[in-house]
Amino acid sequence: MKYKMVETNTYVISLAPGEEIVGQLHVFLEQEKIHNAYFWGIGALKRAELAHYRVDTKRYSSKEFEEPLELANLTGNAFVYEDKPLVHAHAALANERFETFGGHLVSAVISSACEIVLVKMNSQLQKKYSPVTGLKVLNI
Numbered sequence: 001m002k003y004k005m006v007e008t009n010t011y012v013i014s015l016a017p018g019e020e021i022v023g024q025l026h027v028f029l030e031q032e033k034i035h036n037a038y039f040w041g042i043g044a045l046k047r048a049e050l051a052h053y054r055v056d057t058k059r060y061s062s063k064e065f066e067e068p069l070e071l072a073n074l075t076g077n078a079f080v081y082e083d084k085p086l087v088h089a090h091a092a093l094a095n096e097r098f099e100t101f102g103g104h105l106v107s108a109v110i111s112s113a114c115e116i117v118l119v120k121m122n123s124q125l126q127k128k129y130s131p132v133t134g135l136k137v138l139n140i
Contacts, residue, residue: 003028009122015043015114020107021074022087028118029078029085036121037085041074043114048093050103058134062106070094071114074105081127081136 001024003013011032015024021043029037048069051062076089089105127136 001028009120011118011120013039013041013116013118015110015116017110017112019110019114021110021114021116022089022105022107025078025087025089025116025118026085029087032120034078034118034120035080035085036078036123036125037118038077038121039075039089039116039118041071041114041116043071043074043110044112045069045071045093045108045114046111048091048108049106050091050093050101051106052103053135055133055135060104063101065093065095065101067095068111071108072100073102074114074116076105079125079127079138086127086136 001015001019003011006012013028048065049062051060053060071091072094073092078085078087091105092100092102094100126139128139130137
């Protein structure tokens, strides 16, 4: 992972082949002591796992993809949960047949490159567990 601050509170992050997106975002946030942020990105993957959440059952279903994929859109945020930044990412993935899949991004391993723009927010918002939804939601 390489990154550079390009404007006040705005970073460009470049991930290399073999790196995993969600894990590297956690590392970056801890290194830079960023508590709240939002981000978006694009790239190419060799492996990914997406998930879908059902509120009525309070369960995720997931699907793994073991094929070359375009990361057509990565979007997400990070807010503090249990004293650490928690990355929440969604993605749209496309295969070589131009079929697109989307959902909650559990993990994704880079095949060639991934470029992310991340904006640090000057806030200390936190998430809390909601027994109603079974999710970690913003505590505003």
